[in-house]
Amino acid sequence: MLFWALLFADCLFIFLEKLDYHTYIKPLLIPTLLLYIFSNTKKNKYKRSKTLVTVGLICSWIGDILLLNEGEAFFIAGSLAFVSTHIFYAIFFYRVSPIKSNKSYEALIIATFVMIGIFFMINNFLSNDIPAYFKLPFYIYIIAIGIMSILAANLYSDRIRKKLALTYFIPGALLFIISDATLATHQFKYVDEQFLDVIVMLTYGYAQCFMAQGFTKYLKG
Numbered sequence: 001m002l003f004w005a006l007l008f009a010d011c012l013f014i015f016l017e018k019l020d021y022h023t024y025i026k027p028l029l030i031p032t033l034l035l036y037i038f039s040n041t042k043k044n045k046y047k048r049s050k051t052l053v054t055v056g057l058i059c060s061w062i063g064d065i066l067l068l069n070e071g072e073a074f075f076i077a078g079s080l081a082f083v084s085t086h087i088f089y090a091i092f093f094y095r096v097s098p099i100k101s102n103k104s105y106e107a108l109i110i111a112t113f114v115m116i117g118i119f120f121m122i123n124n125f126l127s128n129d130i131p132a133y134f135k136l137p138f139y140i141y142i143i144a145i146g147i148m149s150i151l152a153a154n155l156y157s158d159r160i161r162k163k164l165a166l167t168y169f170i171p172g173a174l175l176f177i178i179s180d181a182t183l184a185t186h187q188f189k190y191v192d193e194q195f196l197d198v199i200v201m202l203t204y205g206y207a208q209c210f211m212a213q214g215f216t217k218y219l220k221g
Helices: 002-015 019-039 047-067 072-096 106-126 132-157 162-188 195-220
Strands: none
Touching: 002 019, 002 195, 019 047, 019 195, 047 072, 047 195, 072 132, 072 162, 072 195, 106 132, 106 162, 132 162, 162 195
């Protein structure tokens, strides 16, 4: 409830263009989710998985703070912080459901083709607007979030984890893609469309909340 109150308040202040409040509220979102995870899981269970989740969320928190600042350097640094988040989430998903020869690859193959299609569309839509200095970070980011999303979808092939994948991790990954695609669109194409900031924040908050709930369900055992 605290997280949702903060998120909706943040979106409201963004909509009203009262960005001073946004500066104070946004950094509180990730610590609230970390508090939720730690207060609802056992201390000595799944230590490595909990460490991956914690470090991933801390990287997101750093990214949130960096992106509050204006300037190309802060935008690139914030994007790279979120690349780290996706890497840690991807490692978590792989640990939960490794790719093995005796498993079904249907979800993995479908997710791979879907991600390739999505990212070709995003690239075609934005390629002419993205400046040269951001091309490499852009493609690194695409690869990182793509791998994370594919490995999240791979959990669907695990009979025990299928519900977690469908309820939390796949929706969370898709919302991350929507949020980041909207952020890039606002940053490089439709710079003056301020309502896009609200969409970015709302989808990002939903994505992180889905992930945190899924992590908590898993870490409970």
